[in-house]
Amino acid sequence: xxxxxxxxxxxxxxxxxxxxxxxxxxxxxxxxxxxxxxxxxxxxxxxxxxxxxxxxxxxxxxxxxxxxxxxxxxxxxxxxxxxxxx
Numbered sequence: 001x002x003x004x005x006x007x008x009x010x011x012x013x014x015x016x017x018x019x020x021x022x023x024x025x026x027x028x029x030x031x032x033x034x035x036x037x038x039x040x041x042x043x044x045x046x047x048x049x050x051x052x053x054x055x056x057x058x059x060x061x062x063x064x065x066x067x068x069x070x071x072x073x074x075x076x077x078x079x080x081x082x083x084x085x086x
Contacts, residue, residue, distance in 0.1 A: 003036045013075065014042045017053040049074045 019025045031037050042048055056063060 003031060003034050006031070006036055007040060010040045010042055012042055013047045013049065014040070015074075016048065016050045017057050018050050020054045 016028065019028055037043055051057075051067075056067060
């Protein structure tokens with residue numbers, strides 16, 4: 001997805017998996033610094049939530065269950081969050 005098109009996909013809340021690889025993490029950080037990113041309503045309202053890909057992107061039933069119980073907690077917060085859980 002290009003930086004220019006991100007507004008077409010962003011919702012009221014944005015959940016971002018922080019990549020494990022250095023190159024992908026650098027690209028994600030570059031996105032976070034872009035004007036397009038900073039202009040998204042969810043970003044302006046502090047409704048962006050980051051999760052460590054290595055922990056949360058396993059695709060198994062346990063990970064999905066953990067995410068499901070974590071989402072309500074994240075949505076209650078008023079500032080951007082970085083959740084890294086082992």
